[in-house]
Amino acid sequence: MRRPPAMLRATELDAMRLRWKGESLATTNDGKPASATGEGALPRNVRILGLTSLLNDTASEMIFPLLPTFLLSVLGGNRFYLGVIEGAADTTASLLKLWSGGRSDQLGRRKAFVVFGYVVATLSRPFIGLTTAPWQLLVLRFGDRVGKGVRTAPRDALIADSTPSALRGRAFGFHRAMDHLGAALGPLIATLFLWLRPGELRTLFLLSVVPGVLVVLLIVFRLHEPASASPPQERLRLSLTPFDRNFRRYLLALVVFTLGNSSDAFLLVRAGELGVPTAQLPLLWCVFHIVKSTGNLYLGRAVDRSGPRRFILFGWLVYASVYVAFGYATAAWHAWALFLCYALFYGLTEPAEKALVANLVASERKGLAFGWFNFAIGVATLPASLLFGAIYQAYGPAAAFGLGALLAGAAAVLLVGVRETPRRGIDVA
Numbered sequence: 001m002r003r004p005p006a007m008l009r010a011t012e013l014d015a016m017r018l019r020w021k022g023e024s025l026a027t028t029n030d031g032k033p034a035s036a037t038g039e040g041a042l043p044r045n046v047r048i049l050g051l052t053s054l055l056n057d058t059a060s061e062m063i064f065p066l067l068p069t070f071l072l073s074v075l076g077g078n079r080f081y082l083g084v085i086e087g088a089a090d091t092t093a094s095l096l097k098l099w100s101g102g103r104s105d106q107l108g109r110r111k112a113f114v115v116f117g118y119v120v121a122t123l124s125r126p127f128i129g130l131t132t133a134p135w136q137l138l139v140l141r142f143g144d145r146v147g148k149g150v151r152t153a154p155r156d157a158l159i160a161d162s163t164p165s166a167l168r169g170r171a172f173g174f175h176r177a178m179d180h181l182g183a184a185l186g187p188l189i190a191t192l193f194l195w196l197r198p199g200e201l202r203t204l205f206l207l208s209v210v211p212g213v214l215v216v217l218l219i220v221f222r223l224h225e226p227a228s229a230s231p232p233q234e235r236l237r238l239s240l241t242p243f244d245r246n247f248r249r250y251l252l253a254l255v256v257f258t259l260g261n262s263s264d265a266f267l268l269v270r271a272g273e274l275g276v277p278t279a280q281l282p283l284l285w286c287v288f289h290i291v292k293s294t295g296n297l298y299l300g301r302a303v304d305r306s307g308p309r310r311f312i313l314f315g316w317l318v319y320a321s322v323y324v325a326f327g328y329a330t331a332a333w334h335a336w337a338l339f340l341c342y343a344l345f346y347g348l349t350e351p352a353e354k355a356l357v358a359n360l361v362a363s364e365r366k367g368l369a370f371g372w373f374n375f376a377i378g379v380a381t382l383p384a385s386l387l388f389g390a391i392y393q394a395y396g397p398a399a400a401f402g403l404g405a406l407l408a409g410a411a412a413v414l415l416v417g418v419r420e421t422p423r424r425g426i427d428v429a
Contacts, residue, residue, distance in 0.1 A: 045226060052215050052219050058186045059210075063125060065187050066201055077134040082266075082389065084389075085138050088382055089142055089145040093152070093374075093378055094375045094379055097153040098374070098375035101372070110367070111219075111225045114219055122212030123143075125205070128141075154367055156366075156374075166304055168354075168358050173297055174296075176296040176346075177297035187281075187289070242365050247357075247361060250418045251376040252414055256407055258376070258381060261408070262384045268285070275335075291340055292347060295344055296346065307420050309420050314348055315352070316349070316415070322341045322345065323404045324405045326401045327399075388403070391403060
């Protein structure tokens with residue numbers, strides 16, 4: 001007997017939606033729909049954006065592990081100026097993420113924002129090799145983060161648009177895994193280059209344009225615009241009004257956590273203080289990102305099975321423990337061990353944080369929701385880095401890292417009050 005439409009299963013609705021988009025519903029080896037099991041092939045857009053992130057982070061991380069040394073030793077800056085540069089750059093990016101996410105909802109299009117963001121970043125990074133003063137580095141990092149700000153929320157929403165709800169943890173985990181794999185390859189390339197041509201930091205920075213150009217070509221010619229929910233008809237308002245108290249509490253927890261989560265550049269500074277040679281910093285950064293990539297790839301699958309909130313809670317507790325240990329470490333091998341433990345925090349939280357955003361909001365608001373998610377993190381980044389840098393300079397590492405651990409614990413308490421309300425079936429767009 002034929003079932004009426006009201007009795008269709010969620011997985012059948014997934015199949016209907018994907019066929020309407022011109023895609024097919026992925027299946028597992030035993031023939032079950034992937035949306036029911038969390039297995040199967042990831043959508044093409046997710047794979048393309050993963051490769052894009054791999055190449056882009058290869059370019060970015062050829063530079064980033066060496067920026068603290070370049071600023072302090074070559075350009076004559078100090079730790080406080082490092083906090084200003086990283087904090088201002090990330091805060092600028094966060095403001096743009098909020099606008100671009102909401103605007104992509106309103107237009108019903110995401111790809112143009114992604115293309116523009118990667119083009120700006122590709123043009124900004126190589127010129128770091130030509131800087132002669134700290135303020136010039138600030139300007140170029142600002143440009144790089146403008147590109148990141150424009151592309152990030154629309155890209156995350158595009159991943160959610162392209163992926164069935166039961167695959168979201170895996171999809172975001174795969175994307176972050178590719179991102180971190182690129183972040184591992186970049187330092188490897190930098191290490192090999194500096195081994196062959198010691199001290200030529202400026203030339204290395206200029207060469208970062210090569211993977212950047214490949215990124216632009218890939219997204220222009222291979223990424224497609226998925227069908228999405230009907231865009232909101234009202235004028236764009238960057239407001240929390242469309243979201244419930246549950247989502248707002250989640251954002252508050254993120255802000256509190258981020259106030260204690262300064263730029264990872266300070267961890268590289270700490271590693272140098274503990275005796276890790278400058279020539280080994282790119283290698284340390286590489287190993288760190290390999291572990292992050294592996295963690296995201298495998299733990300993203302677990303998020304789909306167990307729900308994202310518990311992974312975030314556990315990850316924040318791991319973070320607090322690692323930060324306390326960084327404050328009291330005394331040897332170079334401590335830095336290596338703690339960087340590996342710190343990578344576990346990323347694997348636990350990165351797929352889970354974005355999956356929870358997608359689960360808590362309606363389909364037509366995903367761009368704005370990811371904009372607020374990134375804004376909540378970024379608006380606290382500047383004061384976090386400034387505060388951490390000032391305390392580090394005045395009172396030493398134990399006080400600075402201890403404050404970060406304390407705020408992570410407070411954020412975990414707030415997160416306990418967030419109810420997981422994953423949206424299944426038809427709300428997977």
